[in-house]
């Protein structure tokens with residue numbers, strides 16, 4: 403049974419020449435329901451403050467419905483946390499998708515219309531429709547990576563890659579035929595591509611506009627699009 407993935411490579415705090423501590427292990431494990439609030443607290447600092455959909459819409463902090471959606475993923479057993487001596491250094495929030503997601507997500511976007519979360523859901527609904535993963539791969543369930551965040555001071559050191567590699571293993575263990583992800587950031591797209599995921603479609607932020615033609619989500623450079631990727635498991 404998948405429990406932990408250990409990586410013994412040294413981890414350095416950005417700008418410091420000493421290791422994170424004397425024990426260089428990073429352990430990745432499944433986040434239980436009991437870990438929910440601790441991991442959500444980590445994501446408030448190390449995910450939401452940089453994630454392009456969040457910082458590309460006002461107000462800059464996520465709506466409660468957005469955070470509650472992340473919370474709702476934990477019972478499925480595919481949320482992961484990266485720990486270095488009990489300190490959280492990364493998190494992956496994943497959960498199952500069922501074939502009616504295409505309709506459901508447009509309905510949710512309508513329900514939250516006029517809010518930040520509604521605006522974000524509208525973009526994700528377009529990504530879902532255009533990727534068309536259920537029909538494209540002829541599967542009846544999908545594991546979807548909803549959020550990936552790494553400690554701001556430890557980025558670019560493959561912690562994100564290790565989390566996704568562990569999620570691939572965990573999704574296989576849970577018997578999912580497909581793992582998908584909407585990469586809202588250029589950096590997440592790079593790491594997902596490097597791991598061999600297949601690009602399904604690209605939706606430029608510039609194309610997501612209101613009736614007056616105004617761009618609805620304006621993330622900072624270098625983030626220009628959402629790319630949906632998939633991997634058969």
Ligand code: ACO
Nearest residue numbers: 453549550551552557558559560561562563586587589590
């Ligand atoms: N500046 C420049 N390049 C960066 C930076 C940065 N700040 N951060 C990561 N990268 C590059 C890495 O060098 C690497 O590129 P490469 O493949 O060309 O070498 C790639 O982006 C990421 O590789 P990793 O080291 O495996 O990933 P990392 O541990 O840094 O985690 C992550 C990547 C999770 C995207 C991190 O940057 C982060 O937490 N971002 C904020 C939240 C976010 O945007 N999450 C992704 C949204 S999509 C989703 O959640 C499903």
